[in-house]
Amino acid sequence: MSxxxxxxxxxxxxxxxxxxxxxxxxxxARLAQAGSTSWETLTFPVLLACxxxxxxxxxxxxxxxxxxxxxxxxxxxxxxxxxxxPLVIWSMFHxxxxxxxxxxxxxxxxxxxxxxxx
Numbered sequence: 001m002s003x004x005x006x007x008x009x010x011x012x013x014x015x016x017x018x019x020x021x022x023x024x025x026x027x028x029a030r031l032a033q034a035g036s037t038s039w040e041t042l043t044f045p046v047l048l049a050c051x052x053x054x055x056x057x058x059x060x061x062x063x064x065x066x067x068x069x070x071x072x073x074x075x076x077x078x079x080x081x082x083x084x085x086p087l088v089i090w091s092m093f094h095x096x097x098x099x100x101x102x103x104x105x106x107x108x109x110x111x112x113x114x115x116x117x118x
Contacts, residue, residue, distance in 0.1 A: 003066045010063035011076065017055030018080045022088045024048040030092055075115050082108060 024045035031041050056077070063073035086105070089095065097105060 006062045006066035010059045013055045013059035017052045020052035026092050
């Protein structure tokens, strides 16, 4: 297979895996907010987290095969996490970040930009 197919597959699996793990984490927090503690309600988020782990491991494998640089693969992973997490949190909780959280988010984004361009 070509490196372009590896890279595209890695990116798709990375976004899917990050979305699934964020969704399962936020879903469990939502269950805690509702006061739900039964194992039945935790089954779906746990299975989704397991699926996410498989997607992320495959994404790292394919990404490394495509570019040969683990740091670049890691930056793509963290960047997708940085972009997806606020969207998932807002869609599930309808909460905006406070001042401190917003500053931390912006500093994290600046750190990622520095890692990519410096």
